[in-house]
Amino acid sequence: MRTSTRRSHRLMALAAVAALTTGVLAGCSSDSDGTSSNASDSGKGKTTLTVGTFGVFGYKQAGLYDAYMKLHPNITIKEDVTTRTDVYWPKVLTRLQAGAGTDDIQAIEVGNITEAVQTQADKFVDLGKDVDKSQWLPWKNAQATTKDGKQIGLGTDTGPMAICYRKDLFKKAGLPTDRTQLANLWKGDWAKYADVGKDYMKKAPKGTKFVDSASSVYNAAIGGESQRYYDKDGNVIWDKSTGVKAAWNAAMTVATSNMSAKLKQFDPTWDQGFANASFATVACPAWMMGYIQEKAGDSGKGNWDVAAAPTAANWGGSFLGVPTASKHQAEAVALAKWLTAPEQQEKVFAKQASFPSTPAAYPNLKPAAATTAYFSNAPITQIFSDSAKTIPVQTFGIKDQPIGTAITDVGILQVEQKGKTPAQGWSAATKEIKDVLGQ
Amino acid sequence: MSSSKQALAHPAPGSGAAPGDKPGAARGAGGRGTPAPGPSSWRSRLYRWDMKAAPYAFISPFFIIFGAFGLIPLLYTGWYSLHNVQLSSLDHKSWAGLDNYRNLLSSDFFWNALKNTFTIGLISTVPQLLMAIGIAHLLNYRLRGSTVWRVVMLTPYATSVAAATLVFTLLYSWDGGMVNWLLGFVGVDPVNWRESTWGSQFAVSSIVIWRWTGYNALIYLAAMQAIPGDLYESAAIDGANRWQQFRHVTIPQLRPTILFTVVISTIGATQLFGEPLLFGGVSGSKGGSEHQYQTLGLYMYDQGWIIGNLGKASAIAWSMFLILLIVAAINLLFTRRLRKSQ
Amino acid sequence: MTTSELTAPQDAVPVREVRAPRRRVMGAGKQMHAGPLTYVVLVVFALVSLAPLVWTAIAASRNNQRLAETPPPLWFGANLFKNLQTAWDQAGMGTAMFNSTIVAGSITIGTVLFSTLAGFAFAKLKFRFSSTLLLLTIGTMMIPPQLAVVPLYLWMADLHWSNHLQTVILPTLVSAFGTFFMRQYLVQALPTELIEAARVDGASSLRVVWHVVFPAARPAMAVLGLLTFVMAWNDFLWPIIALNQQNPTVQVALNSLGTGYIPDQSVIMAGALLGTLPLLIAFLLFGKQIVGGIMQGAVKG
Structure with a gap:
């Protein structure tokens, strides 16, 4: 009894010191993979891009990340998901304003896009210059564009x-x-x-x-x-x-x-x-x-x-924006453009019926066979x-x-x-x- | 340092009743808090310094770490409460003085939330603490598999909020919920648990009680473990039955811990928001269409987190602090008066 | 809560001072054997307490479609291991478990250690402003912390700690709750004579803490450890704000489950189950420590 108590005390003390040190060390050592933006480059010229979403996009399920990484072997994509929407947006707002910790691409839900346009426009890259705006439905572009014509997000689904x-x-x-x-x-x-x-x-x-x-x-x-x-x-x-x-x-x-x-x-x-x-x-x-x-x-x-x-x-739909705090703006813009291009939106539609915001995709839309059958072969698209x-x-x-x-x-x-x-x-x-x- | 080891050994020899007196005797000789005459003045100075500094050294980790990571954000919240500031525009705040507080005082929603906080707090805290003390008492018996029982009591506290949400939504659903189904057997019409005032407050309280009773029971159990066994023994010799032992030995000995749980539960009830939020499901932060179970904590969450009125939400946060201060002050006056009259 | 009760408890129960040391002889505060009625009451409580957790496991063993049907499933299905596997892979639970162990472990050790020290000082040591400082400590709990996460993140970002584990460890490394708890426990459970006896023999404060306070505080330390560990493990609002999926705790990682327009509830429940299992292990470890009468051994040694 007595020895075991004393031993357990000593063990407790040891464990305390060990855990506290590892805690702090682990915190510090995660420098390399902790922060998304500077992070990334594990030495071999590879760039890690993080895509911050609230989970409904289906890019991973449709195999889009893998396809992009195959096309661009120097890019690694990681999705940073926060499924609780009542936490996701306040989190993004906080991080945008802190100027730290934002992902390279940040998804914005249609319910928040106006707030983003009116209060956070200076925290986002102007994507309008880099894309052919006519690819998207005009009302979709309009939602993400500021009064002076800056477009802070590219339309995903509608x-x-x-x-x-x-x-x-x-x-x-x-x-x-x-x-x-x-x-x-x-x-x-x-x-x-x-x-x-x-x-x-x-x-x-x-x-x-x-x-x-x-x-x-x-x-x-x-x-x-x-x-x-x-x-x-x-x-x-x-x-x-x-x-x-x-x-x-x-x-x-x-x-x-x-x-x-x-x-x-x-x-x-x-x-x-x-x-x-x-x-x-x-x-x-x-x-x-x-x-x-x-x-x-x-x-x-x-x-x-x-x-x-x-x-x-x-009802619904989202946008992808690139925060200016991203350390890989060019790469992030390229990825956002690619993810929202008609061909990719088609693939997401086939996977989970997220409807594209790019009319060019409409003639080619193929809903999953099971969905069509379920809904009495209705001409869904x-x-x-x-x-x-x-x-x-x-x-x-x-x-x-x-x-x-x-x-x-x-x-x-x-x-x-x-x-x-x-x-x-x-x-x-x-x-x-x-x-x-x-x- | 063998001497100190011996001193520590005094009160607990394996046998005999005599050692009980020894610490008292030692105190008589040494005096309260006076060091024994040391071999060198250096040592005694060190000792005196240790006596003086130790309390501050012991409390300093709390105040240093809390000061760095807890206090600053709370003061910020106080600062926000004096401004018009939105979650989306932290840098564009304008001075509002006490406007946010004045607005609260004239807001029906605030008073409604205060009232709900009080009633839900009352119907959840009182049964919760009473049951907890009873359960702790049972757990304090010699039990088979005592660790397992303790573990089981704490599972509600550990159960994931997502899982609990699903379970309670299904239990209390208006149409086809288990509770209404059971009520049907005794001829009670289905209750709309979410939308009726008393129904929703009862349901929320039941979740609070479910979640926190075992938690408080463990706190009581720890304190019961420190009650000397001979107190029960002598009570038994005096012919006290189990209930009388509980009443006249356990309860008085638990007084500091009961005070602790009452204070903590009062604070917890004032800030309650997790359980009503999960009970409400989608847009649960409204606390029902007529705010029938919106507590102050929920109102704060709705204003700050969902709507984004950070200034107003911060004012709600700090008014909770003020309300608790008022409660404490009233309590103080009340007990003083009570003492005097005795 | 009254100031007088908080600050002058040493003299509150004079009887105890004479009797207290004898408890070491008597052993734990355990009194009588439990009767059958006790077991009945405990079983009822246990069923109510366990039901949602058990149902979590049932839900985790089904599929998404079945969970929408009425009546909800009340017995296990066949998909438990499949769903657990999916949840583990999707959420990247390996890293998350490791991180959570470090985070919750550090917070628990810090809280228990610092709370016992401060609680002891407040309970048994005399120093200037002690009652004011104690009230201040309790006062810090009275302001709800949910909104403070916004300025706290700004502050952490200034330190360049965004997404690092110390952002979730440090703010909760100490606890006003724990300090107050330990103080109230030790006021009653730690006989002042024991400390004085040690003092008489010239024991330093640290020695008193090690040989007198810690042994006496053991049941309370175990309970505080248990409650703190669960709190730290299940805490999600601040960790979700402060961390990301590249370096998550369990609760953060669980928030990446159920993606897509049709969140798979059975996988979410499987994740919830995975996240709870380590807690049950911790319970068994700590639960055994909630035992009185430990001083017997400690004091002799």
Whole structure:
């Protein structure tokens, strides 16, 4: 007993010293591979480029990094992923402003691009000079361009919108199941889509609703409006915006007429909703098709179909920027250009249905055979590229994202789940947005 | 230095009751804190210096390291709270004086968060600490596989947040969740756990209790290990049953540790944000559509991290500090008054 | 919390002073054997405590599609090892585990060591401003640390430490929580006479710490070590800000799992399981140390 105690004390002390030293040493010795930018060169003239993302790009899965490294044997690519988006962007903002620790390429989500353009433009390389801008959709370029014409990001994917629906449920509810016929039913107005929902609910199959949530209808509708929360001069006009009004009204019809499954998107219960076929339609950007396929599973195969959405709208998509803090700007710009070129965007589409922002790729798009079969052989690429090409140029502002959340997760949710009136929901959202804007 | 070794050996000889008196006797001879007359004045000077400097040497690592890496950022936060500053424009801040604080005082969201913090803190902390002390008491019995039991109690604290999120979202989901399914057996209508005020606060508290009870139990257990066995023995001789022993021996002996857990839990409850955030799922930082379970910590997280109003968020952070100071001051007054009246 | 209670506890329980040394004879504070009811209560608690972890393993043994179905799986599937393998490879767990061991190990040793020293000073030594400094220590916990990560990163960047492990070790190497914890424990558990007896014989402060304080503090040190290790191992907000995937800790590495537009929940759960396993090992190591009556051996030797 006594010796063992003493020995363990001595051991503890030894371990303490050892661990503290190794800790500090390991910290210091990782100089070579710790910092991305100066890092890199392991002596043999090799350059390591780090690509900072929040995980959804699929470049690795589509084999793009490997292909690039084969083309450029002196380049090594490492992806620096932070999947939590509520941490990724604050992290990037902090690092950009510290002027240290940024990756050589930094992905920017569409919800953050305006903030980046308006507050971080001096921290990014102007990519507009190095590329043929006409390769991209004009509205995509516009999102990443400052007032004085500096383009801080190259477009990766986009989220053109369609309606994914369950043919089998539509049939039981006595509605048409043909995608062109349906598209014509609701063409031009999300309110018409909600009207179809009312028809659906008259003879809805037991345990099913028309749509997953009112918020998803709102998001889809606002995604096609040119006037959103800000005007061109950066003033907040959300309460006067025609786009917001239209999208809000459509969402209110859904929320107040018992056609919504009242789920919250990307919650585990939403996944269950797909698996249990508890709703018949969902506004689906191209990237959501894989999600549906995975969550709805085998039972949904051939029962899902895709129709054009009421309006051409965009939901999601990203950009690649090169921070000026990168020590390998030239190499990073070259890689960003290559990753966003039409040929590469085609490959990513084939892998995970991320829809390209470069129209040159559209004629050659080949969705995965399994996806086409799952969605009843719908002409997926046709539907989405039609939508992508007709999306209007939208005006964005710095606080778009939190304003949108205030409307969907406060205003709409109160009406949908707590039985508040639309007027009450609107005033709750108004109060919330004032808080967001610090008014 | 054999002499000191002997001194240390005094209180713990293998047998007999006598040694118990010895330290006291030694104190009588030597006096409190007075060094024994050393062989040389150099040594005694060194000794005196050691006596004076040692306390500062012992606390200095904390203050030096905290000063370098903890204090500076916190002071920065305080500085931000006096400015209009966005997370995206740290260099373009403008002086705001106490505006951020004034805005908070007139903000319904702030008072709502304060109220929620208080109620959730109350319904999570009190049962948590009571259960923890009970569990610690049970763990303090002679148990088969005692290490395993201890390990098990701490697993909630170690379980990954991602996993816990999934589990609790499924448990408390409105439609088809396990809790509502069980309630259905006793004829209770499904509760919308996320959106109802009491339901959501109860659910959040249940996650807090699940996560932290074992944690506090271990803290109590450590303190129970230091309670002399003979206290129980003499209590037993006096005819005290288990409950009376617990009440009259364990609890009084745990007083400093209970104070510790109360202070820590109060601070923890004030800053609570992890559990409601995970309970809320997507955009959980709102704490429900009517902010029905948005705590101060969550409001701060939402403002600073999601919305990017760093100045306002910093003001929330520092007002939590001020609130805790007020709580401490009230507590102090209260106990003083209580002492006087006794 | 009151100042008087914090600062003048030595005289609070006079009975103890006479009796305390006898405990060495009696051994640990363990009292009676547990009855069957005790086991029943503990089993219930254990089930509730373990359920989410067990379900993590179940989820890790399934596939993504099955996890979306209702009712959720309640028993193990066949994919456990496949998913563990995928998670290990995708997240680069080898480096991450190594880094986390260094980070959590250093933080644990630093916290336990420095907290015991400071806690002892606050509990048993008399020095100027001791109560003010103690209140200050507790006060530092009252400001939530989440926002401080932004200025902390700026500060670390100035030191050119961005992405280095010391950025996550140093800020948590000491702990106000631990100092306060040790102080409250030692006030009660360490008889003042023991220290005085050592003093009488001319023992230096370090010697007192080594031969008196550490043995008396052992159960608390073990608990503090356990809690600190878990905290450091699972801490993610600051490590994710401060590190990148080239030099990650486990929590940072786990954040690279589930990429693509369809995050694979079963692989994410497998990663979570991998990240938790080392903790269970640490538990077993530390858990045994939470034993009273250790002084018996230490003091004799």
